[in-house]
Amino acid sequence: MPEGKTWRVIxxxxxxxxxxxxxxxxxHPRMELVGLWVSSPEKVGKDAGALCGLPETGIKATNSAEELIALDADCVLYMRQGTDYDELCALLASGKNVVTTRGDFHYPPMMDPVNRARIEEACAKGGTSIYSTGSSPGFSTEALAIPLLSLQRRHGLLTIDEYADVSSRNSPDMLFRIMGFAAPMAPFDQRRAEHLKGDFGSSLSQIAAAIDLPADEIEAVGELSATKSDIEIAAGKVPAGTVGAMRTTITCKHKGQPVLRFRANWYVTTDVEDDWNLRESGWRITTEGDTPVKVDIYFPVSDEDYAAYTPGLTAHRPVNAVPAVCAAEPGIRTTVDLPQIVPIFS
Known part of the structure; x- marks a missing residue:
């Protein structure tokens, strides 16, 4: 890292x-906030510090993309809902690098060709780069997978199991209406599996291509499992026989053989009809090959602290990636071609 450098961030x-x-x-000791974009009209004009529980910074929130594009900044942390390609192209062409939690840029060959060409042209014009990352996909599917694969000389299958116990979330609309917990058992909505296939399929495909076992097929399968008894969670009641757990599996295959697999195990109880070996929230990464390993990652926080803890899992890696992305060659960058993301603490 350049000694003493401070990165100007939007x-x-x-x-x-x-x-x-x-x-x-x-x-951050080496970053300076120079701009803030918000989508909500109610937040416009408010100080950045007030919007995240800190003292005032003097930086006021705006919903004017043009105003921020005109600023002098090294990098934009792009974390809005949806991807606005016009907006991103303007930012990149103006000389601002972008790190985003949007999953559109994990593996450029899987992007829409028109959008990819537009982004690459904007990067070339601005001398900038863009990088997608987060906790999942991102850390679990790429940054963590690579060192485990580096132990092997004969590859079998790498499986990433993500476990998310959502029983402590007091969000009835999200859990019951949107996700479908406590609903009568029915066939899994394949549209949900296809939605996850986009981000996770592209992230896994990046790794598959890097180990020279490129994915020629990506399979997405969803399953539901019923709770065995009536339970009460933070969001309300989940009757026996209704949806208590859901699992979505995204598998990258090379010449018909599975090489990389991600399983999202989301549940409100582990007491369900199917034996899915559900465990507390976190990840389990298993490699099969000539040097098999199994790594279990847990989140050692209390239920009452969990909601405040989880945003950092996704937010911190993009922030830590800013220096590496700013120093990278122009274009759409990936975890494979960037150096290891190393945080700066002082």
């Missing part, structure tokens, strides 16, 4: 993850 959006990133940038 935070783009202040949702759950964006607010944590904003706080992290303000508190």
């Amino acid at each position: 935070q783009w959006a202040t949702g759950n993850v964006g607010s944590r990133a904003l706080r992290t940038v303000i508190e």
